[in-house]
Amino acid sequence: MLNSQYHHLQRYFGDLIQQKVLEAGTKLPSEREIGEQFKLTRITVRQALQNLEAEGLIYRQNRRGWFVTPPPVIYDPANYLSFNLYVTEQGFIPHTEKLLQQIEPANEELAQLMGIETNTPVLFLHRRRYIDQRPVLIEKIYINFKFLPGIEKEELSQSLGQLLKQKYQLEYRDMDLSFKSTSLPAHAANDLGISTGHAGLHIERINYTSDKKVLEVDYEFWRHDAMSIRIALRD
Amino acid sequence: MLNSQYHHLQRYFGDLIQQKVLEAGTKLPSEREIGEQFKLTRITVRQALQNLEAEGLIYRQNRRGWFVTPPPVIYDPANYLSFNLYVTEQGFIPHTEKLLQQIEPANEELAQLMGIETNTPVLFLHRRRYIDQRPVLIEKIYINFKFLPGIEKEELSQSLGQLLKQKYQLEYRDMDLSFKSTSLPAHAANDLGISTGHAGLHIERINYTSDKKVLEVDYEFWRHDAMSIRIALRD
């Protein structure tokens, strides 16, 4: 395996990228061109490219080609105030697109999680978030808007953290976090415009009010290469 | 993509696994057999299998075949006492193998992280950990043994958390955690007996003493399908 042909090709591009000869966003030559240059079939070339993708060094845009991955953003759910804020602070440009907002009845699983009756109306929010024009995560949020009267009339492509703070004098404090490294489910991959089966990171976040009620349940589906999580635990 | 042939095959096995018709540990038919049965070439079959692997539903053992993945263990680094403990509690059998233990000089990066002089001797520990006979993670630990006199003479395939508690009356409290979803580096994939490029989860944990000195730096390389992280943040 260490002497396979795709491995040589993988190292060749991997080194160029890590030495920053190829900068973030650079487009690689097409699979056919690479194949000609290195006298390899496309399948072998793709094996190398897919491994580089798994490493997070390159990514593809649907039928547009392969590109060098920009550095990951550092995500600290414990210090969570706002996606916009921490992305900006790290020198990137954030953008949020609201795909859907509606009031819907809580299904059984959600109701149990939220400690409410099944079919109680909750506010559902479906958003796509970008870093430097690149879609990196899909968010599905369920809000118990009993605690947040009038929130459904706000502009909900903004930061919820900031909205909670400014309008309701609430801050994220207690939360349960769950992370799972797995491929993106079809709906998320679709929304992100990438192939099903793409590596992803699934985050589930439950935010509590100060008296331990569930305020919000948040499901995030991230591209695996777009971020790195950092948490400081202090007693 | 949703109507591709490998996608049908992927769903076929995916459904069987999720409905538990195929139980954890079951061996799938060989790639050639599946190909014959579904009239597909091996490349197409492998595409489906690799996607199922990315989902975490199946895994391979080097040239032995494909197997149904057991459920993930839940890992709570904040409540970290012992790998052995939480794995056992969840009904699995843990096992730890010490691959290497030696005293070595800290390199520049580590020294800076630990707040010590470069080349200060530190205790290096290299371990492989198993769940139900399956190797799931590689650990590389660097210990500032100034705080833990005599630790190098202990049996270090046991739980460090328990050892610290019993022998030194220390408990893990403050720590910095970092998670990155990425493919396993070659050394870790090798030690786990899986192909380079396999999806993984990289954890870095810095444990502090009660007076904010770095006690231990821990690098963990997990199979991506072996665990799910859960953290409760309380103010």
Add this chain to the structure above:
DNA sequence: TAGTGGTCTAGACCACGAA
């Protein structure tokens, strides 16, 4: 319309694991 990646065929040889 030309070029890209996405999917697929029908083979082949090799290295490693199990018996």
Add this chain to the structure above:
DNA sequence: TCGTGGTCTAGACCACTAG
């Protein structure tokens, strides 16, 4: 020794994107 997955060849057609 035989069966397995790992790697690779030399093509093909399709769906989508960009210009």
